[in-house]
Amino acid sequence: MTSHIAVIGGGLMGRGIALALGDGGYRVSVVEPVAGIAAQVEVMAHPRIALRELDDAVSDCELVIEAVSEDVEVKLALWRRIDELAASSTLFATNTSSIDIDELAGALDDPSRLLGLHWFNPAVIVPCVEVVVGARTSEETVVAASALMAAVGKEPIQVRSAPGFVANRLQFALFREALLCLEEGLASPEDIDRIVRTSFGPRLARFGPLLSADLGGLDTYLAILNYLSTHLGARFDPPRILERMVGDGRLGAKSSGGLRELDPAEYAELSAGMADLLAEAYRVEDAASEPRA
Structure with missing residues (x-):
């Protein structure tokens, strides 16, 4: 040591x-x-x-x-x-x-x-x-x-080594989009934060963005990005890796593989355990959000 x-x-x-x-x-x-x-x-x-x-x-x-x-x-x-x-x-x-x-x-x-x-x-x-x-x-x-x-x-x-490494590229992409939602008047600062905390935030904390996409279906993610790109611009253009994987039939849990190198049984086990994990995560979030006396 x-x-x-x-x-x-x-x-x-x-x-x-x-x-x-x-x-x-x-x-x-x-x-x-x-x-x-x-x-x-x-x-x-x-x-x-x-x-x-x-x-x-x-x-x-x-x-x-x-x-x-x-x-x-x-x-x-x-x-x-x-x-x-x-x-x-x-x-x-x-x-x-x-x-x-x-x-x-x-x-x-x-x-x-x-x-x-x-x-x-x-x-x-x-x-x-x-x-x-x-x-x-x-x-x-x-x-x-x-x-x-x-x-x-x-x-x-x-x-x-690259600008922002990985963590800051991820968190600042979310931060930028949150500011744009605020600038466009879509929701208040408090509600934007609350949406993250009570929707995908706990899921990301447990599974990360790539495993979450595998479990949700890469074809679904590609379709959503294509729609957002059409309406909101190039910042939502799907990366080539996603188009290539969907084109090859690698859709995540609904196929023989996806972004993660997992077999169908491993995906099934993760999917089965997701509900319990997230239920606990949301209970913790609810408790943390309760106003103090």
Whole structure:
């Protein structure tokens, strides 16, 4: 197990990452030069977390996680300095949610050491960590970083580096469409949120968008996208992969396969269990939505 990790940046995400790592049994050094933010790190008062200067924190750690502001030049300057201070065996990770990993890796003598570890707020609670692999990230770096995330109870999920990675592309597509529904006067902000919470939201949380489509029927999804595209424009144009799969007769649960590589028996089992899973999810949502006395 990695014994010491440096988290560079003590803001909201940096503090959450430090807490998750500290709770996971690691000794964590947080580097934060801004006094007001550093004071918030000290308030955490975690036995495994301490504030340190950059030189001290980076020189003896096995992993550096950079969690500073989303400013390319700030990050590049910081990575150049870290590269000078860290041992040659130290793993490097950035918590960027949007910046190309390869651009940041260009600041290093050995770009194979850098990948993205994209945590989600609140980092101490949310399981997913996107392990973002750049064009020059080594397999050894990916394996070691993924193992560390799993060791602290996270769910490391490997993705290729691209703008927005995967999670932000998905959630911001929904956010944009929600704003358009509001702009067009289709519903109030409260009701748009309520529609998501009490309709497809719990289903997506349990199954994800692709398995949900397989269970619903890819031909149905294609027909809906074609209708929306006709009336609302190119943003709803069906992707070629969906047209190709429907053309090949791969419709999901109603055929021999779909987007997921599952056989008919596996689809049937998932479909049979969906009602119970969703009934429980909606009961939880109803309880959470009840006004407090």
